[in-house]
Amino acid sequence: MLARHAESRVRETYLEPLVAGRIRICYAMAEADVPGTDPFLTRTRADREADGSWRITGRKWFTSGAASADLVTVLARTGGAPGNREGLSLILVPTDSPGFRIVRELPVLGAAGQYEIELGGVNVPGDHLIGEEGEVLTLGRTLRSLRWLGQAQRAFDLMCERAATRSGSRGPLADHQLVQQHVFDALLALRTTRPLVPEAVALPAWAGRRLRERLRRRAAARGRASRPGARRCRRASAARPPAWRPPRRRPGRKGRPRRPGWAAEGLSSGRR
Known part of the structure; x- marks a missing residue:
């Protein structure tokens, strides 16, 4: 994910030690009182500061390995309100940043390793945004x-x-x-x-290209239909009554026309 979607400085700083195992990373998405299966209700906010950095405020819980992690990939809302389908982004947060705090450990069925974390106005550089702003769900899933x-x-x-x-x-x-x-x-x-x-x-990118192509064709068709000549043709065709055409007869066996009545119903000549 970092190799494909992170900025160059982030890749140079974190990618090599992460692959070598010298640092660890975790993922923070779930929040208290918010269904974990519906990330659109995320309340944690990341606001852009005047210097281009991000100020993150919120709480996450059930974050696996947060106590021993050096980096946390935080799902935060950079635009819109909770419930909106747009405005969610992924931001890389170093755990030694001022304002980052481990609140408590949350044992699950006796197993350890899950933590609640607090982001109390954590400031991270602007290039710590992973991917494009507001395009997070594909990366998160x-x-x-x-x-x-x-x-x-x-x-x-x-x-x-x-x-x-x-x-x-x-x-x-x-x-x-x-x-x-x-x-x-x-x-x-x-x-x-x-x-x-x-x-x-690959599916979202493919679907996005298909959608953009369809919208482009539709816009081009609307542009052609809005021309004066096209409007005159439509008015003329609407005023002219449709021409009468005789019904087409379905061919029978060996190319002969099908007989009406009893022959079309499959009755034999003996029962006529």
Whole structure:
């Protein structure tokens, strides 16, 4: 995501250490009292300052790995009001920025790693915006899909390692037919799901091009229809009554006209 959609200075600063594993990043989208399945209701705001920087204010929770992360990708509203489908953006926030605070840890079914964070007027440079302003949902959903694919791949690797190293009274687990079936099912799910991510990324761009092309053709058609000659033709055609045309007869067998009445209904000559 950073390699494709971030500014050049952001890529030079964070991309290499992120790939090398020297820094960590997390994603903050969900908010308290807001359904996590409806990001259009996001309340966290990012306002553009006079110097071009972003001032971010809001709270996020269930942010995975926020306590050990160096960067947080924050879903914030840069325009409009909560509920609007436009005005959502992704902004990269360093966790050492003044105003960034870990509020508390939120255990989920006894598991740790989820945190509530506060963004109390955090200022970040203007080039920390990921992608175009207001065009976030494709990137956000893609990031979430890639995250779950990575976790699934990690779980698959651990499962294969466990099956190869764990042995019972009847030999290694990898020799059991049921275990092999589970491994195959997991691998099949991974390999069939992974290609869907780039396809889903390409669909909005393709649909946008199709929509723009249709709008351009419609505008051109309206321009042609608004010409004086076209208006005169429409008025003349509306005033002229339609010409009468005899009904066309459907051909029967061997190109002969179909007979009306009983022959058209499929009755035989004996019942006429």
